Amino acid sequence: xxxxxxxxxxxxxxxxxxxxxxxxxxxxxxxxxxxxxxxxxxxxxxxxxxxxxxxxxxxxxxxxxxxxxxxxxxxxxxxxxxxxxxxxxxxxxxxxxxxxxxxxxxxxxxxxxxxxxxxxxxxxxxxxxxxxxxxxxxxxxxxxxxxxxxxxxxxxxxxxxxxxxxxxxxxxxxxxxxxxxxxxxxxxxxxxxxxxxxxxxxxxxxxxxxxxxxxxxxxxxxxxxxxxxxxxxxxxxxxxxxxxxxxxxxxxxxxxxxxxxxxxxxxxxxxxxxxxxxxxxxxxxxxxxxxxxxxxxxxxxxxxxxxxxxxxxxxxxxxxxxxxxxxxxxx
Amino acid sequence: xxxxxxxxxxxxxxxxxxxxxxxxxxxxxxxxxxxxxxxxxxxxxxxxxxxxxxxxxxxxxxxxxxxxxxxxxxxxxxxxxxxxxxxxxxxxxxxxxxxxxxxxxxxxxxxxxxxxxxxxxxxxxxxxxxxxxxxxxxxxxxxxxxxxxxxxxxxxxxxxxxxxxxxxxxxxxxxxxxxxxxxxxxxxxxxxxxxxxxxxxxxxxxxxxxxxxxxxxxxxxxxxxxxxxxxxxxxxxxxxxxxxxxxxxxxxxxxxxxxxxxxxxxxxxxxxxxxxxxxxxxxxxxxxxxxx
Numbered sequence: 001x002x003x004x005x006x007x008x009x010x011x012x013x014x015x016x017x018x019x020x021x022x023x024x025x026x027x028x029x030x031x032x033x034x035x036x037x038x039x040x041x042x043x044x045x046x047x048x049x050x051x052x053x054x055x056x057x058x059x060x061x062x063x064x065x066x067x068x069x070x071x072x073x074x075x076x077x078x079x080x081x082x083x084x085x086x087x088x089x090x091x092x093x094x095x096x097x098x099x100x101x102x103x104x105x106x107x108x109x110x111x112x113x114x115x116x117x118x119x120x121x122x123x124x125x126x127x128x129x130x131x132x133x134x135x136x137x138x139x140x141x142x143x144x145x146x147x148x149x150x151x152x153x154x155x156x157x158x159x160x161x162x163x164x165x166x167x168x169x170x171x172x173x174x175x176x177x178x179x180x181x182x183x184x185x186x187x188x189x190x191x192x193x194x195x196x197x198x199x200x201x202x203x204x205x206x207x208x209x210x211x212x213x214x215x216x217x218x219x220x221x222x223x224x225x226x227x228x229x230x231x232x233x234x235x236x237x238x239x240x241x242x243x244x245x246x247x248x249x250x251x252x253x254x255x256x257x258x259x260x261x262x263x264x265x266x267x268x269x270x271x272x273x274x275x276x277x278x279x280x281x282x283x284x285x286x287x288x289x290x291x292x293x294x295x296x297x298x299x300x301x302x303x304x305x306x307x308x309x310x311x312x313x314x315x316x317x318x319x320x321x322x323x324x325x326x327x328x329x330x331x
Numbered sequence: 332x333x334x335x336x337x338x339x340x341x342x343x344x345x346x347x348x349x350x351x352x353x354x355x356x357x358x359x360x361x362x363x364x365x366x367x368x369x370x371x372x373x374x375x376x377x378x379x380x381x382x383x384x385x386x387x388x389x390x391x392x393x394x395x396x397x398x399x400x401x402x403x404x405x406x407x408x409x410x411x412x413x414x415x416x417x418x419x420x421x422x423x424x425x426x427x428x429x430x431x432x433x434x435x436x437x438x439x440x441x442x443x444x445x446x447x448x449x450x451x452x453x454x455x456x457x458x459x460x461x462x463x464x465x466x467x468x469x470x471x472x473x474x475x476x477x478x479x480x481x482x483x484x485x486x487x488x489x490x491x492x493x494x495x496x497x498x499x500x501x502x503x504x505x506x507x508x509x510x511x512x513x514x515x516x517x518x519x520x521x522x523x524x525x526x527x528x529x530x531x532x533x534x535x536x537x538x539x540x541x542x543x544x545x546x547x548x549x550x551x552x553x554x555x556x557x558x559x560x561x562x563x564x565x566x567x568x569x570x571x572x573x574x575x576x577x578x579x580x581x582x583x584x585x586x587x588x589x590x591x592x593x594x595x596x597x598x599x600x601x602x603x604x605x606x607x608x609x610x611x612x613x614x615x616x617x618x619x620x621x622x623x
Contacts, residue, residue, distance in 0.1 A: 054434045056373070120614045126430050127371040128568070128613055132606075134373060135561030139606035146599055255557070259442050266435055297449055304443035311432040311439070312422040 004190060008183045016179060020172070028175040032243060034284035035178040036236050040257060041264035041276035042185040043232035046192060047225045048262070049270030052205035053126055057117075057133030058261035060140045061230045063252035064113055065106030065237025070150045070247055072097055072105065073158055099177060103238040110234020111227045113140075118226035122219060141253045155248030158241040174243055178236075185232050189273040201225060233261070256300050260287075263307040269319025278318055338472045343594040344587060345473055351586025352483030353548055355490055355579045356541045357559055358566040360534035363493075365564070366573030367510050368527055368534075370419065374437040375563060376556035377444035378535055382408065382542020383457075383551040384448060390459040397459045398485055401543030405536040412535025415440070416528045441556070448553035456550035464547060482544035487579075489540055493533070494575050506530040510573065558602055565609035568617070584608075 019027045040058055047053050055061075076095045079088050097105075113136075121132045145153045164173045192198045200221045203211035212218050241247045260283065268279025283303060290299035314321050357379060364372045385404055386397040423433035463477035497503040505526045508516050513523040545551060562585065570581030585608060589601045 048431065052431050054431060056438060120610055124613060124617050127365075127434070128617075130371065130434055131373070131560075131564040132609060132613065135564065135606040135609055138558060138561050139603045142600065142603040255442065255445075255554075259438070262435055262438060266432070270431070297446055301443060301446040301450065304439050304446060308436060308439040308443065311436050312418070315426070315432055 001191065001194075005183075005187055008187060012179050012183050016176060019175070025169060025171055028169075028171045030288045032171070032175050032178050033288065034281060035175070035182045036240075037260055037264060037284040038182040038277060038280040039178065039185045039236040040233055040261040041268070041280040042182075042189050042273065043229045043236065044261040045265040045270055045273070045276045046189055046232070047229035049265050049275070050192065050198065050201035050205065051222055051225050053122070053222065053225070054130040054262070055133045055226075055229065056130055056258055056262070057136040058233055059253045059255065059257040060133070060137040061110040061114060061233035062237035062240070062257050063137075063140065063144070063249075064110040065103075065234030066240040066247060066252045067144055067150055068106045068109045068234070069102045069238045069241045070156045070158065072102060073241065074149065074156070099174075099239050099242065103177070103181070103235045106238030107231040107235040110237070111231030113234075114230025115223060115227040117230075118223050122222045122226065137253055137258065141249050144249045144252075151248070153249060155246055155251075156241070157246050158244075160242050160245055170242075174239055177239055181232075181235055186273055186277060188228070188232070189276075193272060197221070197224070256303075259300070259303055259307070260284075263303050263310075265317070267306055267310045267317055269317030271316065272319060275317050275319045282318075339594060341472060342474050343590050345475065346479065346594075347587030347590030348583055349475070349479035349483045349586070350590055351583035352486045352579075353479070353544050353582075354562060354566055354586050355582035356482065356486030356537065356544050358563045358570075358578050358582055359486075359490060359493060359575065360537040360541065361563045361567045362570070362573060362575055362578040363506070363530055363534040363537075365567055366571075366578075367506060368530055369510060370416075370531065371434055372437050372531075372534070373434065373560060373564075374440040374444065375534075375538065376559040377441040378408065378411075378538035379542045379545060379559065380448065380551065380553060380556040381444060382539040383546040384452065384542075385539070386543040386546050387457045387459055387551070390461075394460075396461055397543040397547055398461075398481070398540075401540045404539040408539040409532040409536040411532075413528050413532035415535065416531035419531075420524060420527070445553045445556065452553065454552050454554070456552050457546070458550040459543075459546050461547065478547060482547055485540065485544060489537060490575060490579055493537070496533075497575065502526065502529060506533075507573075561602070561609060562605040565605040565612070569608060569612050 015031075019031055040062065043061075044055060044058055047055050073096060076092065079091050079095070083091060117132060117136060118129070121129045144150060150156055161170050164170050167173045167176065192201065200211075200216055203214075203216050204218050204221060208218055237252070240252070244251065260280075264279035264283050265276040266279070267283060268277065269275030283306070287299040287303065290296075290302060310317060316323070357376075360378075361372065361375050364370045364375065382401060382404065386400045389395050389400045390397050419433060419436065423436065463481045465478070467474055467476040467478075468480070469475070497507055501521075505516060505519070505521045506529070508519075509523050509526045509530070516523050516526065545555075549555075566578060566581040566585050568581075569584065570577030570579070585605060588608065589604045592604050593601045
């Protein structure tokens with residue numbers, strides 16, 4: 001495990017310095033999006049791939065993280081009007097919060113939402129959970145649209161500082177944070193796979209009734225998976241307002257987050273941490289390419305079609321195809 | 332109630348019932364596919380939007396009444412549904428992978444349909460023209476906009492036809508039986524796969540009508556369908572899975588609730604109602620109001 005983490009950090013460092021060598025900010029903008037999808041896909045797979053419960057509401061969890069940031073970003077404006085004067089200097093020293101703190105808060109918010117949703121629906125058949133997550137996105141969007149403090153349907157501006165100490169351009173700082181998040185997400189996913197927790201998840205996926213009967217605490221495990229997966233998605237969303245500069249509900253709740261976080265693990269392969277990583281890098285880069293060369297609606301279409309083709313033709317994704325190929329060769 | 336006039340309440344109630352009738356048309360198909368066949372077709376709203384666009388095209392080109400269009404299109408949608416079921420069956424049901432991959436398949440369908448419609452028609456709102464869009468009947472203080480009344484009546488007719496079909500014909504009864512005991516069905520010399528294909532075809536055929544009703548009620552753009560995902564499944568669960576009368580009652584209840592929410596709190600809150608209803612039902616009465 002320690003070795004894996006060291007390797008992952010080394011790879012991440014190589015990616016970061018490699019990107020700096022190219023010396024073009026666009027690399028960081030595009031790379032940030034791809035890394036964001038690595039985190040989302042890995043997070044989705046912790047629930048979807050390991051326990052077999054489908055979450056269609058990734059966009060909602062992502063947006064919760066993003067809007068937690070917006071809410072806290074707007075907070076200093078309230079200090080003078082709502083808090084006693086004695087507290088004001090203290091609050092002003094704390095705010096604005098640094099992005100790593102915002103990431104943690106975004107993660108907590110989305111994790112708690114995931115836990116609550118899971119508690120209400122996970123005792124029922126799997127399909128209900130999937131449907132509830134789908135509906136969750138619509139409702140949270142309704143709440144945000146009606147919440148004037150975070151900008152409502154008009155959206156909110158977040159001014160991104162131009163530079164940051166030590167690193168330089170702000171986008172490189174955001175890129176580095178997302179890179180770190182990706183490493184953390186993958187390390188968690190891999191850790192789960194090799195732990196008792198992972199075996200528990202797998203029993204739920206394979207036969208929940210049998211697992212329950214043999215004493216696996218299925219509800220508890222499912223709640224852990226939901227909260228963890230939701231929290232990681234929220235963490236991926238927290239820096240987003242700083243990246244995009246202007247956040248409106250329709251962009252934070254964009255269906256492309258929901259479809260990508262399902263399509264990437266499905267196309268890469270859902271049984272191990274490698275699948276979402278491969279899927280996210282391939283699809284993420286492909287989309288960057290298609291967005292630049294053709295249009296952003298076409299890129300969404302491509303993802304949807306690939307998802308349909310892969311679930312029909314290659315149920316275990318690219319990882320499954322490669323494994324099948326290797327096994328065929330051994331024979 | 333102080334400050335809230337009786338007229339407002341009674342008209343909110345009427346609007347809710349009419350809206351509920353329309354919601355019934357939207358949900359009947361899901362009651363068959365999800366409630367009876369256990370196929371979680373989350374792409375159902377996408378087919379409805381497709382129905383809306385076909386009604387729009389034929390209405391704009393040839394001036395045909397949208398409801399007439401939708402009835403003419405039902406066989407086409409039936410074949411489309413039967414085709415989709417065949418793929419679903421071959422790729423997922425037979426391999427026993429319907430939960431994870433089957434769901435993703437329908438999610439992909441939902442998504443691809445929406446994006447194709449966006450690419451072809453753009454995101455402009457489209458609408459149809461018909462004599463009943465605009466005028467309204469008045470009965471004392473009560474107001475019956477025909478734009479809502481006609482869809483509601485059509486929906487109830489659709490419900491009646493489906494209920495008769497399911498309870499009176501051999502195939503209809505076989506559809507109700509397929510969820511319970513496939514082996515017994517086989518012993519009755521009915522192929523369960525064929526029955527399921529027919530049932531799924533019918534469920535998609537209803538979306539042709541539901542789509543036409545939708546575009547009569549409101550202008551439509553491709554992403555409107557997403558709002559209906561929460562609604563249809565909330566109604567379906569509320570009504571008790573697979574019960575058509577339950578579906579109509581559930582639809583009316585949700586319609587009334589949404590109408591009151593829109594009247595007294597503002598229309599931007601209405602989409603949240605369905606989700607609240609869905610979560611509360613799942614938490615307290617998962618079998619629905621008229622559960623089996």
